[in-house]
Amino acid sequence: LQISGYLNLLANTIDNFTHGLAVAAGFLVSRKVGFLTTMAILLHEIPHEVGDFAILLRAGFDRWSAAKMQLSTALGGILGACFAICAQSPKGAGETVAWILPFTSGGFLYIALVNVVPDLLEEKNPWNSLQQILLLCTGITVMVLLSLT
Numbered sequence: 001l002q003i004s005g006y007l008n009l010l011a012n013t014i015d016n017f018t019h020g021l022a023v024a025a026g027f028l029v030s031r032k033v034g035f036l037t038t039m040a041i042l043l044h045e046i047p048h049e050v051g052d053f054a055i056l057l058r059a060g061f062d063r064w065s066a067a068k069m070q071l072s073t074a075l076g077g078i079l080g081a082c083f084a085i086c087a088q089s090p091k092g093a094g095e096t097v098a099w100i101l102p103f104t105s106g107g108f109l110y111i112a113l114v115n116v117v118p119d120l121l122e123e124k125n126p127w128n129s130l131q132q133i134l135l136l137c138t139g140i141t142v143m144v145l146l147s148l149t
Contacts, residue, residue: 005059013076018104020080025100
């Protein structure tokens with residue numbers, strides 16, 4: 001097995017830990033924020049997990065081992081949620097999410113910008129660049145609209 005598979009598992013566990021932090025902190029704020037955070041993470045995770053599964057297969061894992069290892073990384077999410085709940089301040093959820101939500105949001109923004117912006121800058125076809133920018137703006141618009149409801 002290649003080391004890239006194990007590195008991917010480690011990165012996926014850390015990613016899932018931050019997802020667990022975000023979901024638990026979202027529910028500590030309100031049910032609405034919790035459900036919106038959960039939906040956003042689910043929409044992100046479906047293609048992400050499929051890609052990670054492919055990386056594990058390419059690294060030499062068989063299908064069953066790759067599936068088991070991917071499932072084991074989900075424990076990172078459970079640990080992240082438990083950590084957020086245990087870190088809850090006696091003063092209320094506001095004290096807890098005062099650092100958890102900005103921390104996880106900043107991490108997600110960093111990853112998105114590190115992965116997306118370089119690809120946008122390397123794109124040679126202006127039509128593809130315009131489509132990608134419009135999709136980014138659409139995503140931002142959807143997030144704003146959901147936060148207003």
